[in-house]
Amino acid sequence: MSDARASPEAFLQMGREILAKQPFSGLLGAELTALSPGQVELQLPLRDELKQQHGFAHGGVVSYLADNALTYAGGTAMQVPVVTSEFKINYVRPALGQRLVARARAEATGKAQSVARCEVYAVTDGVEKLCALAQGTIVRLGEGG
Amino acid sequence: MSDARASPEAFLQMGREILAKQPFSGLLGAELTALSPGQVELQLPLRDELKQQHGFAHGGVVSYLADNALTYAGGTAMQVPVVTSEFKINYVRPALGQRLVARARAEATGKAQSVARCEVYAVTDGVEKLCALAQGTIVRLGEGG
Amino acid sequence: MSDARASPEAFLQMGREILAKQPFSGLLGAELTALSPGQVELQLPLRDELKQQHGFAHGGVVSYLADNALTYAGGTAMQVPVVTSEFKINYVRPALGQRLVARARAEATGKAQSVARCEVYAVTDGVEKLCALAQGTIVRLGEGG
Amino acid sequence: MSDARASPEAFLQMGREILAKQPFSGLLGAELTALSPGQVELQLPLRDELKQQHGFAHGGVVSYLADNALTYAGGTAMQVPVVTSEFKINYVRPALGQRLVARARAEATGKAQSVARCEVYAVTDGVEKLCALAQGTIVRLGEGG
Numbered sequence: 154m155s156d157a158r159a160s161p162e163a164f165l166q167m168g169r170e171i172l173a174k175q176p177f178s179g180l181l182g183a184e185l186t187a188l189s190p191g192q193v194e195l196q197l198p199l200r201d202e203l204k205q206q207h208g209f210a211h212g213g214v215v216s217y218l219a220d221n222a223l224t225y226a227g228g229t230a231m232q233v234p235v236v237t238s239e240f241k242i243n244y245v246r247p248a249l250g251q252r253l254v255a256r257a258r259a260e261a262t263g264k265a266q267s268v269a270r271c272e273v274y275a276v277t278d279g280v281e282k283l284c285a286l287a288q289g290t291i292v293r294l295g296e297g298g
Numbered sequence: 299m300s301d302a303r304a305s306p307e308a309f310l311q312m313g314r315e316i317l318a319k320q321p322f323s324g325l326l327g328a329e330l331t332a333l334s335p336g337q338v339e340l341q342l343p344l345r346d347e348l349k350q351q352h353g354f355a356h357g358g359v360v361s362y363l364a365d366n367a368l369t370y371a372g373g374t375a376m377q378v379p380v381v382t383s384e385f386k387i388n389y390v391r392p393a394l395g396q397r398l399v400a401r402a403r404a405e406a407t408g409k410a411q412s413v414a415r416c417e418v419y420a421v422t423d424g425v426e427k428l429c430a431l432a433q434g435t436i437v438r439l440g441e442g443g
Numbered sequence: 444m445s446d447a448r449a450s451p452e453a454f455l456q457m458g459r460e461i462l463a464k465q466p467f468s469g470l471l472g473a474e475l476t477a478l479s480p481g482q483v484e485l486q487l488p489l490r491d492e493l494k495q496q497h498g499f500a501h502g503g504v505v506s507y508l509a510d511n512a513l514t515y516a517g518g519t520a521m522q523v524p525v526v527t528s529e530f531k532i533n534y535v536r537p538a539l540g541q542r543l544v545a546r547a548r549a550e551a552t553g554k555a556q557s558v559a560r561c562e563v564y565a566v567t568d569g570v571e572k573l574c575a576l577a578q579g580t581i582v583r584l585g586e587g588g
Numbered sequence: 589m590s591d592a593r594a595s596p597e598a599f600l601q602m603g604r605e606i607l608a609k610q611p612f613s614g615l616l617g618a619e620l621t622a623l624s625p626g627q628v629e630l631q632l633p634l635r636d637e638l639k640q641q642h643g644f645a646h647g648g649v650v651s652y653l654a655d656n657a658l659t660y661a662g663g664t665a666m667q668v669p670v671v672t673s674e675f676k677i678n679y680v681r682p683a684l685g686q687r688l689v690a691r692a693r694a695e696a697t698g699k700a701q702s703v704a705r706c707e708v709y710a711v712t713d714g715v716e717k718l719c720a721l722a723q724g725t726i727v728r729l730g731e732g733g
Contacts, residue, residue: 213362241386507648531676
């Protein structure tokens with residue numbers, strides 16, 4: 154990810170083009186709703202295919218969204234191609250609702266890595282309920298091994 | 299999950315029925331290939347839809363598989379309905395290959411929780427390469443909040 | 444920890460009495476500088492004994508402070524005796540300075556657990572620099588196993 | 589840490605010299621009891637000063653030992669000066685006993701980082717009980733920021 158001097162609209166558009174190149178994000182239906190250097194909002198409408206046997210969104214869906222949001226936050230903070238090196242997630246409430254919203258931000262960014270945090274909310278009729286908190290490390294592509 | 303006295307075949311069958319009830323696991327195509335109390339092997343054939351823009355499996359796919367494997371390991375160790383409360387994952391290599399294999403086991407199990415570990419391998423022509431390590435906490439359903 | 448109806452001064456005093464009962468906190472020299480339900484600030488003057496071979500505070504010192512701050516945040520949010528069940532920490536900068544300050548807060552609290560976050564700063568001549576970020580789960584005493 | 593061609597005795601001795609240069613490890617009383625490239629055993633006799641208000645070793649003591657063991661495992665695997673970048677720890681049992689023993693090993697090592705795992709046991713009359721599991725990332729010194 155590059156060019157922090159881009160206009161806000163162009164920056165968001167750049168982020169959407171990256172998302173469009175991720176077939177898995179397309180399969181799940183993720184939408185990039187806000188992006189600026191070091192900050193991101195990703196949303197995911199919840200449909201039955203994304204659920205597990207108890208009726209709420211599968212943990213893997215929530216962790217996908219957190220992982221991707223962390224990567225955007227760290228990548229736009231570092232302005233280089235990145236991958237998520239590691240993260241941890243705490244699920245604090247079943248992800249029940251019409252959509253998920255993940256917001257992440259880079260908290261500490263250096264040359265080689267960025268540490269970011271993310272919250273995931275389940276939204277029902279406009280009411281957001283916190284359902285997961287994540288924290289992870291984003292590194293330059295190729296630095297992981 | 300219940301009844302550790304079931305035959306190995308019946309136990310695996312029980313686990314497969316649970317997986318079949320998870321629409322998200324069906325969407326991704328996960329397969330339960332081994333299950334005994336506290337131990338599990340899950341596999342996931344990699345198709346283009348599960349990839350990201352660099353050509354390897356999306357981190358969210360790898361973390362889904364780890365999360366689900368941890369839940370099976372902890373749930374079959376505790377023999378009660380469970381959810382994953384939290385986990386952390388380290389990606390150590392791009393997940394390139396024909397399929398992913400996740401193996402998890404419960405390392406410490408009590409009445410209220412089980413701590414489990416998981417390794418995820420990418421498999422190409424029968425050769426397994428470690429691509430992620432995870433560790434997490436599985437708790438009785440309803441204990442999380 | 445108990446009695447959220449206590450005056451702010453009495454609440455802080457209660458917290459200091461708990462800290463005084465932890466011999467390890469005494470050995471390190473931790474000071475409780477602020478406490479309210481779900482929020483805490485712990486400080487630790489840095490002396491040579493707390494350092495490692497590169498001259499900055501040992502990671503174990505930073506993680507001790509984060510762990511203890513998370514426990515206070517979760518314990519005062521839940522108002523029951525608690526222990527830290529798990530946490531993760533990212534070190535983002537060498538902990539160089541005259542003292543460490545850890546601030547933690549409970550982010551999601553239920554009957555059985557609280558998920559809290561913490562930042563640790565190294566302070567030199569009044570200037571704070573972020574050196575670590577932590578996130579963890581606090582549970583009722585006796586629930587861990 | 590360097591020179592994997594050293595004799596096992598010289599390698600262990602090298603590790604002990606590093607430990608001796610960590611004032612905090614001296615304050616706590618840690619002992620390096622085994623070391624080879626990518627593998628380590630650290631021990632810590634438990635005295636009252638290392639405990640908390642419930643009578644068992646403070647979580648910060650356990651996390652110190654895990655953190656240090658992870659660093660040794662990753663550092664001896666990479667053979668360069670390193671620091672722990674991040675780790676997570678699950679406490680699974682109160683650390684009650686005469687001493688703690690931590691064993692760690694590098695699980696995946698590349699040029700820029702090593703991912704290691706650690707188990708911490710509490711020992712009473714020669715009987716070891718698992719009390720914590722950790723997993724973390726060790727990076728070249730100077731790569732963290």
